[in-house]
Amino acid sequence: MIKLFSVKFYCYCADKCVFLYAYDRDALLTLQEKQKEDAAVANGTAKAKQSPGELRLQKDISELNLARTTSIRFPNGKDKLLQFEVSISPDEGYHKGGSFVFSFDVSPSYPHEAPKVKCMTKVYHPNIDLDGNVCLNILREDWKPVLSINSIIYGLQFLFMDPNPDDPLNRDAADVLQKDPRTFAANVRRSMQGGVVGGVHFPSCI
Amino acid sequence: MKRVAPPGVERSRWRDLDRLLLRSGNLVGPGFEPGEEVKEILHDMLHVLVIGAGGLGCELLKDLALTGFKKIDVIDMDTIDVSNLNRQFLFRMKDVGKSKATVAAERVMQRVHGVSVTPHFCRIEDKPPEFYQAFHIIVLGLDSVEARSWINGVVCGFLEYEDDGSVKQETIKPMVDGGTEGFKGHSRVIIPSVTPCFQCTMWLFPPQTKFPLCTLAETPRSAAHCIEWAHLIQWGQVRGAEVFDADVPEHMKWIYEQAVARAELFNIPGVTLQHTQGVVKNIIPAIPSTNAIVAASCALETLKMATMCSTGMSNYMMYMGAAGIYTHTVAYEKDPECIVCSAGVPVAIEESTTLEELMQQLCAQFPEKLATPSVSFQGCNLYMRGIFEEETRPNLAKRIIDLMEGATSGVLIVNDKKLHGPLRIQLSINAAQAMQT
Known part of the structure; x- marks a missing residue:
């Protein structure tokens, strides 16, 4: 059986703990896949940010x-x-x-x-x-x-x-x-x- | 040549990292679970981008690779100059003229077993936002306000919001920034929407010192005045339409010779080719040890962020090597009205709402802030007072949803004489209910 584990991604700011990501290994892979898909969809349509x-x-x-x-x-x-x-x-x-x-x-x-x-x-x-x-x-x-x-x-x-x-x-x-x-x-x-x-x-x- | 680490080496190799990742301690961050899994994530999954492969970049790449990050990309548009070799230790004499990113990536992979570094020899602006989206952490080793400002805009642009106006946490892309100038340096942690972004603290960057043109033209008193005169005035007068390029050696030599002639005329000592390059390119001599200290701090913050083996820096560290070894850390605060990273004010409208109706609604909602607003969306001025009023007036009667090309949410930028800076409106359009009933 694959052991699922989770690593949480936090950072500290002004003594306040801020939750960034919580993912397990599979979720991280899924996130990466999703971002790739998003990127494919967004490709070419993303508007340039205004300076x-x-x-x-x-x-x-x-x-x-x-x-x-x-x-x-x-x-x-x-x-x-x-x-x-x-x-x-x-x-x-x-x-x-x-x-x-x-x-x-x-x-x-x-x-x-x-x-x-x-x-x-x-x-x-x-x-x-x-x-x-x-x-x-x-x-x-x-x-x-x-x-x-x-x-x-x-x-x-x-x-x-x-x-x-x-x-x-x-x-x-x-x-x-x-x-x-x-x-x-x-x-x-x-x-x-x-x-x-x-x-x-x-x-x-x- | 393929090199395989002998058995046991791999284990002892990460001995120092194991002390941080395989056991708990009183400084660890919340949710930190010591064990092999954290190491595995650090080695195999986390993908970091280093922007800049110069003085800081070389140090950062070395530090991150030796810290256990195994998937690294590096981007730099520059080629190697002979003057870089004293501190950009990944480069050799034979590399002069080659891409910094490419050579740095090769050299790190040769020296650190098992790390994969992908170089990108181009301007940061050449990559689309999706490129930057793909990394977990972005580490900056840059030397200009412009480049920092650009990447800051991209990364803050990733932020998306829930309907209640709170940020969607998976859209936060953390950055670690290092900067050095002579004996001075800083490192800082930027978590968009949580800690201040570059724009929030733009005042930290001192403006470049500029001499009055008439001083340059009439009463030069220093070598720098003579050099700036040759650069800003004499070049245009003698070489006319030719565009000056600081990276063309002949151009630099010409400026130097003109500056020397002028300095002799006014009896001013101290014009050298090196000083000329320094003034024209606004270079402050780089100190290798400052780079090493700042990069080490950045790499450590990146490791903390990635593993939570310790709580992170909050949020700006300043190092002044000329005054001593003391460093201090300041928790700067976000500008709640920052035009780049602030969430903006959530405003909901109906699908039928026109631009004019929206403007009336906003003026009623913020009477102390708005009286005569102008509105833009994604760089397009929807309604603008002043010289474009007539041109943009027809938009007033149009529906917002049409002006936003069908998007049902987005950020509108509103300007008004009563405001100090632009107001960000986090707009959401309620879809028409009629269809369902």
Whole structure:
């Protein structure tokens, strides 16, 4: 006669005994078989789990509070939120009248990690370099999980209202702004109209 | 060459294990029945998966095999680099360039008689959830938050619930996690729905230190600043659209050379190729003894879990080797509203209920939490406020059961301005009674 024996599978948590599995040898075999069957049935139909980043983005996006000067576009539709574009058209400041597109790339571990943001429009700006890198503190060293997509968009709008020549990413633009704001304003206008500033050609963004 | 253990060797071989499994003691777990049967289950039935075959993974595989686990799988996407050889002791010079999982599996089988290790040379994301479902215990030797977060989502996704909202215990898949960073390390036991999952304690992982871009561009003060400048700014300016790959030696050498030139310009010492790799890949030098200590703790917890020969750790052990040998263990608590592992609030609706009616029902049920909800199911946004409101509005009049493609239960994710994080709703649909009467 086969001796049936049982091994119970428990674990301890916070002084509380939690029952995990109790199985005898046959039951364990049956469990394994059943799992194989389940796997065969489920094969191909199992939906991909949503990452915490996507779940949090759903919240951020449904609560977006965009200014008139801002618009957002999801090239992959409402169910793929991790990549999108934000377009900012400042209605004041040096860049008034221009339209600047930023790409957002959000990682599955958002908001543990900040989104990667780049400026897709070539822009003459002390805090944005000609490759589209953006120097905004909350995108790097000052990112906190309590911040949101909304906070980043505010930050980007602020960059256009108040370019900061003290922490430059485009040194030439920063120097001009510091020494001669009127020349800076003229340079910005020329760049937005599709002109050449400092030997660099800027496609029109008006 | 087939090696057969001489008679008597098999018995003496597990002598240490026998002390734990063949007799009782005052530390044993509830339900522990000492005897040959426990050993048999440990050797022949339990199937464990080791994720990662790097510094921790090598130690884990060796420890688990020598502890008596005989059915082991190992998964790792990496190949062996010469810099691994100081601590990843299963690898030799001739293995450089080969799959870590494959070589580790072969080496363990050569050295530990009777163990079967199956390698998987791929990304963890390449395997479907069913792959992970097939193991009794999953042991993690990973080095990134992303990978931990991914497997955590999969394992917590296995949880199913009874109608009263309690978890079905056979759907709990236990994990043991190890992690090291220089002289520091941790091991922890994750029993989804019982102990905190990774997401519950995400705050334990410090965010990566990042330097302001303008500092890199204008006022570098350290070797790391010069390296990050070459990596984040100079690469894009000079090599344009070419995608940087830290695993291509030429790319790394280029970054190193650019960083050296910049460091000379600003008179900054300390840029080396090794430091460049460290900064770019965010590597903190690995200490072999830390790996050994953490892996040993993980293997022991796995053995306890498998046999109940002792009560398990509760639930997070921290080791700080730079400060001394003292380790402390903390029983962290679950986040009751965790978006990954919490059961969610049980809500029952009728088959005829529409999305709009459900939303009204939820707002009435949770007036302090919900006012303007958005709802999604399995990654599909059913109704979303903001820019997708118009697009998703037609769903309001549809029946939930149709939106869930016929499923009669499932987890809905609800967002609301009043909530800090998403609310999980454990939805069950009462089938129509009309058919029977």
